[in-house]
Amino acid sequence: MGKPPNAIRRSDKSRKATLxxxxxxxxxxxxxxxxxxxxANRAGASKATIYRWWPSKGAIVLEAIDEAGLAPKTFPDTDDLAADLHTQLCGILSVFTDQRLGPAFTGVLAEGQLDPGLSQELRERLIEPRLAQCYTRMRNAQDRGQLATDADLDVAMDLLHAPIYRRHVLGYPLPTPDYLDKLIEHTLRVLAPASATTSSRARRDLAEAPPNHPE
Amino acid sequence: MGKPPNAIRRSDKSRKATLxxxxxxxxxxxxxxxxxxxxANRAGASKATIYRWWPSKGAIVLEAIDEAGLAPKTFPDTDDLAADLHTQLCGILSVFTDQRLGPAFTGVLAEGQLDPGLSQELRERLIEPRLAQCYTRMRNAQDRGQLATDADLDVAMDLLHAPIYRRHVLGYPLPTPDYLDKLIEHTLRVLAPASATTSSRARRDLAEAPPNHPE
Amino acid sequence: MGKPPNAIRRSDKSRKATLxxxxxxxxxxxxxxxxxxxxANRAGASKATIYRWWPSKGAIVLEAIDEAGLAPKTFPDTDDLAADLHTQLCGILSVFTDQRLGPAFTGVLAEGQLDPGLSQELRERLIEPRLAQCYTRMRNAQDRGQLATDADLDVAMDLLHAPIYRRHVLGYPLPTPDYLDKLIEHTLRVLAPASATTSSRARRDLAEAPPNHPE
Amino acid sequence: MGKPPNAIRRSDKSRKATLxxxxxxxxxxxxxxxxxxxxANRAGASKATIYRWWPSKGAIVLEAIDEAGLAPKTFPDTDDLAADLHTQLCGILSVFTDQRLGPAFTGVLAEGQLDPGLSQELRERLIEPRLAQCYTRMRNAQDRGQLATDADLDVAMDLLHAPIYRRHVLGYPLPTPDYLDKLIEHTLRVLAPASATTSSRARRDLAEAPPNHPE
DNA sequence: TGTTAACCGAGACGGTACGTCTGGTCTTAGA
DNA sequence: TCTAAGACCAGACGTACCGTCTCGGTTAACA
Structure with missing residues (x-):
C-alpha cells in the first residue's frame, strides 16, 4: 500500500505549524x-500532508502536548519527599489547568479511553516518563529510610495520583494545592517506616502551620 | 420555538427499544x-423520535446504563466496614467490566469529559447516588467508633475510588479484588480511630492536626 | 382499511378554516x-382531520380555489363575440394575477402536471366548466352566422386560451388585455364566415381605435 | 463563506454519471x-459532490435534458415554411413524449413554475435558443415575401407553440401531427402577405390594421 | 548543475452521520 | 363518531468531516 514517507525530507515548518x-x-x-x-486550514497545510504524518486528530494533539512539554519530566530531589511530591503533583495539575494545553490534554485523555492505540501512545510519551521518575524518587526515599522498606509503591502511586484523574474525569473541581498536601500526608503516613520519626514531624509542622482554609 | 414534548403520551415501547x-x-x-x-434503525424508532427525547447519543447511553442498574445504589451495612467497602467497590468495578454495560459506560465517561452537560447528568444519575451511600456508610462507621471522628471522608472517597478511575482512564488494568483489599486496608489504617492498635502513633499525630477540612 | 368518514357529521367550521x-x-x-x-396549525385543525377529508395539499388548495370562485363559470353573451371572449379571457387571467388566489392556482397547476389525479380534479372542477361555457358561446356565434359553420372550435380554444398558459408556464409576462384583443382578432379572422361582414368591421374598428402602444 | 469550487478540477465522470x-x-x-x-446513489457520486455543482434536483435534471439535446436547436430552412414549422413543432413535441426525457422535462417545467430561478434557467438554456431560431426562420420568410411584412411574430409564436403547452399543462392529450398542421395552416393564413390567394379578403382587413405591435 | 523523486498546498472525491423537517398514520381524550 | 392534539415511523433534506485521491509546483538529494 502506501509506503512510509521519508522523514528526512519532511517539512519542519509544516509540522510545527500543524502542532x-x-x-x-x-x-x-x-x-x-x-x-x-x-x-489543516489554520496551519496552511493540506490534509494529505497531515494524514501522511499522523493517523488522527488525537495523535496530532498528543504530539503537540508532548512537544510543548509543560510539566517537566524530571523529578526534584530535595531530600524533603513530601515537598518533592507536592511539586510533582502540582506539575501534573498544571497540565489540566493550563490555558493552552488543558483543553488539548483533556481531549486526548478522553479520546484515549475509546482508542487503545492513542491510549498507549499517551502512556508512553506523557505518562510513564513522569511516573518512572516518581517511582525512582520514592525508591530513593526507601533507600534513605524515609519510607518503609516494604511499602507498596504501586499503591502509593494510586493514592497520590489517582484523585486528580478521578476528579477530572467526573468533572469535579481538581484538588487544590492544600488538598494535595493532605493527600501526601495521608499517604506517607501509611508508608512511613515502622519507627516514624523525622518525616512525620515535618508532616505535623505542615499540618499545624498556617490556618490555611482552602480557597 | 420547539415546545417540549408531552411526556405522558410518550411511547414506552419505543423508549425501551432505544435504550x-x-x-x-x-x-x-x-x-x-x-x-x-x-x-434508531436497531430500535425500529425514527430519528425524530429519538431526538425528541434525548439530545445526544451520550444521553441515551447514560439513561440506558442507569436503567440497566447493574451496580446497586444501596450500600451493604454488615458491621464489617472493610468488607462492605469491598463489596461496593467491586460493584463499581463491575460497571467497567460488564460485557454489556462496560463499553457503554466507558463511552459516556469519556464523552462526559468533553461535554459538561453530559458530565453533570452522569454525576447526578450514576455517581452521586452511590457516593452518597458510601458517605452514609462511613459516617455510620464513625458513629460506631470504627473510624476516627475527625476522619476526612472526602479524602477517604478519593483514596478508595480514585484508583479505579485512574487506571481505567489511562488504560491500565483495573484493580483486582485483592488490590482493592490492599487499598481499603491502607485507607482504613489512616482513618482508624486513635484507640486503634497498629501504627497508632502515626495515627495520633494525624488526629491532632487542626480541624482544617474545608468546604 | 380506513372506512370512509361520514360526511354528514363533518365539522363545517374546520373545513372552512382549513380552506x-x-x-x-x-x-x-x-x-x-x-x-x-x-x-393544520393555522386552521386550528389537526392533521388527522385534514387527511381524513383531503388526500393531499394540492386537493385542499384546489377545493379552496374552487370555493373562492373568483372567475365566474358563466359566460357573457352580449352578441359581441369578441368582447365576450375578452371578458372571459380576462377572467381567466385574473385567476393567475389575483393576490390571494394566484399563488394557490399556480401551485395546483404545477403540481397537477406531476399528479394525474390532481390534474383530473383540476380539469373537472375548474377548467372544464368554463371551457364548456366558451364552447357553447362560440357555437351560438356559429348559429348566428358570426363564425364560419365549419370553424374548428377546438383550434379556436387553443388559439385563444393557450397563450395564457404558455406564458405562465414558461415564466413570461402574462398577456395584457390589449394583447388578448390582438389574439381574439387574429383568431376570429381565421374563423370568420366566408363573407366576413359585421364582425370583421368591429374588429377593424377596434384595431384602429386608440394608439394603444403596449404597457 | 463557501467559495465556489474550481471547475477545472471537476470530475467529468462524476458529472456525466449524475446527469x-x-x-x-x-x-x-x-x-x-x-x-x-x-x-447520488445511482450515479455512485456523493451528495456533497452533487450539491457542490448543482443547487437542486431541478437544476440537475435541466442540465441533463439540455445535454441530452433531443430536440435540435437548429431550425430547418427548406423554403417550405409550413413544413419547416411542422418539423420544428414535432421536435418540441418529442421532448414531451420521449421515453427518457419526457418525464424529466415535465418535472422541470412543473418545478419551474414554483421556482423562478429554475424557470429562468429553463428559458435560457432550453426554450429561447429554439425560439430564437424560430423567429429567425419566420423573419426570413417575411424577407422572401412568404409572410406579411407587418405580421406580428410574437403572436405567431403564441399561436403555434402555446397549444402544446396548454394541453400538456392541463393534462389533455398533446396535439397530433395532423393537428399541428391545422394549427400551422390557420396561423399562416392570418399572417400571409396581402397578395396571398385564399381568404385574401380577411387577410387584407387584418393587414390594413395600424402597425400596432407593441414591445 | 541537472535530474528526479518525494515532498508540498489545494481541494475534489465517495462516504457517512449529522440534526431537522415533512408526510402520512395512529392513539388518546374530550365534546 | 367526529374532533384537536400530538407522538409516531419513514426517510429525504442540505451540511460537515472523514480519509483518499489527483493535480501541479517546489525542493532537496544525488548523479
Whole structure:
C-alpha cells in the first residue's frame, strides 16, 4: 500500500505549524469542536500532508502536548519527599489547568479511553516518563529510610495520583494545592517506616502551620 | 420555538427499544462506532423520535446504563466496614467490566469529559447516588467508633475510588479484588480511630492536626 | 382499511378554516413552502382531520380555489363575440394575477402536471366548466352566422386560451388585455364566415381605435 | 463563506454519471419520486459532490435534458415554411413524449413554475435558443415575401407553440401531427402577405390594421 | 548543475452521520 | 363518531468531516 514517507525530507515548518494550530484550536474551540480540516486550514497545510504524518486528530494533539512539554519530566530531589511530591503533583495539575494545553490534554485523555492505540501512545510519551521518575524518587526515599522498606509503591502511586484523574474525569473541581498536601500526608503516613520519626514531624509542622482554609 | 414534548403520551415501547439498542450496539461495536442513526434503525424508532427525547447519543447511553442498574445504589451495612467497602467497590468495578454495560459506560465517561452537560447528568444519575451511600456508610462507621471522628471522608472517597478511575482512564488494568483489599486496608489504617492498635502513633499525630477540612 | 368518514357529521367550521388557511398561506409563503402541517396549525385543525377529508395539499388548495370562485363559470353573451371572449379571457387571467388566489392556482397547476389525479380534479372542477361555457358561446356565434359553420372550435380554444398558459408556464409576462384583443382578432379572422361582414368591421374598428402602444 | 469550487478540477465522470442517473430515474419513477439522494446513489457520486455543482434536483435534471439535446436547436430552412414549422413543432413535441426525457422535462417545467430561478434557467438554456431560431426562420420568410411584412411574430409564436403547452399543462392529450398542421395552416393564413390567394379578403382587413405591435 | 523523486498546498472525491423537517398514520381524550 | 392534539415511523433534506485521491509546483538529494 502506501509506503512510509521519508522523514528526512519532511517539512519542519509544516509540522510545527500543524502542532501549533492543533493546540490553539483546542484552546479556542474545545477539543471536540476541532477537526483535522480546521487544523489543516489554520496551519496552511493540506490534509494529505497531515494524514501522511499522523493517523488522527488525537495523535496530532498528543504530539503537540508532548512537544510543548509543560510539566517537566524530571523529578526534584530535595531530600524533603513530601515537598518533592507536592511539586510533582502540582506539575501534573498544571497540565489540566493550563490555558493552552488543558483543553488539548483533556481531549486526548478522553479520546484515549475509546482508542487503545492513542491510549498507549499517551502512556508512553506523557505518562510513564513522569511516573518512572516518581517511582525512582520514592525508591530513593526507601533507600534513605524515609519510607518503609516494604511499602507498596504501586499503591502509593494510586493514592497520590489517582484523585486528580478521578476528579477530572467526573468533572469535579481538581484538588487544590492544600488538598494535595493532605493527600501526601495521608499517604506517607501509611508508608512511613515502622519507627516514624523525622518525616512525620515535618508532616505535623505542615499540618499545624498556617490556618490555611482552602480557597 | 420547539415546545417540549408531552411526556405522558410518550411511547414506552419505543423508549425501551432505544435504550436496549444503544447498549447492545455499544457492546457490539464499541461506543464511538455507534451512531444515533444505527440506534434508531436497531430500535425500529425514527430519528425524530429519538431526538425528541434525548439530545445526544451520550444521553441515551447514560439513561440506558442507569436503567440497566447493574451496580446497586444501596450500600451493604454488615458491621464489617472493610468488607462492605469491598463489596461496593467491586460493584463499581463491575460497571467497567460488564460485557454489556462496560463499553457503554466507558463511552459516556469519556464523552462526559468533553461535554459538561453530559458530565453533570452522569454525576447526578450514576455517581452521586452511590457516593452518597458510601458517605452514609462511613459516617455510620464513625458513629460506631470504627473510624476516627475527625476522619476526612472526602479524602477517604478519593483514596478508595480514585484508583479505579485512574487506571481505567489511562488504560491500565483495573484493580483486582485483592488490590482493592490492599487499598481499603491502607485507607482504613489512616482513618482508624486513635484507640486503634497498629501504627497508632502515626495515627495520633494525624488526629491532632487542626480541624482544617474545608468546604 | 380506513372506512370512509361520514360526511354528514363533518365539522363545517374546520373545513372552512382549513380552506382559508390554505389560501392565505399560499399567498404569504408561496405554494411550495406551504405544508399540510402549517395549514393544520393555522386552521386550528389537526392533521388527522385534514387527511381524513383531503388526500393531499394540492386537493385542499384546489377545493379552496374552487370555493373562492373568483372567475365566474358563466359566460357573457352580449352578441359581441369578441368582447365576450375578452371578458372571459380576462377572467381567466385574473385567476393567475389575483393576490390571494394566484399563488394557490399556480401551485395546483404545477403540481397537477406531476399528479394525474390532481390534474383530473383540476380539469373537472375548474377548467372544464368554463371551457364548456366558451364552447357553447362560440357555437351560438356559429348559429348566428358570426363564425364560419365549419370553424374548428377546438383550434379556436387553443388559439385563444393557450397563450395564457404558455406564458405562465414558461415564466413570461402574462398577456395584457390589449394583447388578448390582438389574439381574439387574429383568431376570429381565421374563423370568420366566408363573407366576413359585421364582425370583421368591429374588429377593424377596434384595431384602429386608440394608439394603444403596449404597457 | 463557501467559495465556489474550481471547475477545472471537476470530475467529468462524476458529472456525466449524475446527469445520466437523473434522467434514468425520472423515466423510471417519475420526476417527483426522484430524490437527490437516489441520484447520488445511482450515479455512485456523493451528495456533497452533487450539491457542490448543482443547487437542486431541478437544476440537475435541466442540465441533463439540455445535454441530452433531443430536440435540435437548429431550425430547418427548406423554403417550405409550413413544413419547416411542422418539423420544428414535432421536435418540441418529442421532448414531451420521449421515453427518457419526457418525464424529466415535465418535472422541470412543473418545478419551474414554483421556482423562478429554475424557470429562468429553463428559458435560457432550453426554450429561447429554439425560439430564437424560430423567429429567425419566420423573419426570413417575411424577407422572401412568404409572410406579411407587418405580421406580428410574437403572436405567431403564441399561436403555434402555446397549444402544446396548454394541453400538456392541463393534462389533455398533446396535439397530433395532423393537428399541428391545422394549427400551422390557420396561423399562416392570418399572417400571409396581402397578395396571398385564399381568404385574401380577411387577410387584407387584418393587414390594413395600424402597425400596432407593441414591445 | 541537472535530474528526479518525494515532498508540498489545494481541494475534489465517495462516504457517512449529522440534526431537522415533512408526510402520512395512529392513539388518546374530550365534546 | 367526529374532533384537536400530538407522538409516531419513514426517510429525504442540505451540511460537515472523514480519509483518499489527483493535480501541479517546489525542493532537496544525488548523479
Amino acid at each position: 501549533a494550530a492543533a493546540l490553539d484550536l483546542c484552546a479556542e474551540l474545545g477539543y471536540s469542536a476541532v477537526t483535522v480540516e480546521a487544523i | 436496549a439498542a444503544a447498549l447492545d450496539l455499544c457492546a457490539e461495536l464499541g461506543y464511538s462506532a455507534v451512531t444515533v442513526e444505527a440506534i | 382559508a388557511a390554505a389560501l392565505d398561506l399560499c399567498a404569504e409563503l408561496g405554494y411550495s413552502a406551504v405544508t399540510v402541517e402549517a395549514i | 445520466a442517473a437523473a434522467l434514468d430515474l425520472c423515466a423510471e419513477l417519475g420526476y417527483s419520486a426522484v430524490t437527490v439522494e437516489a441520484i
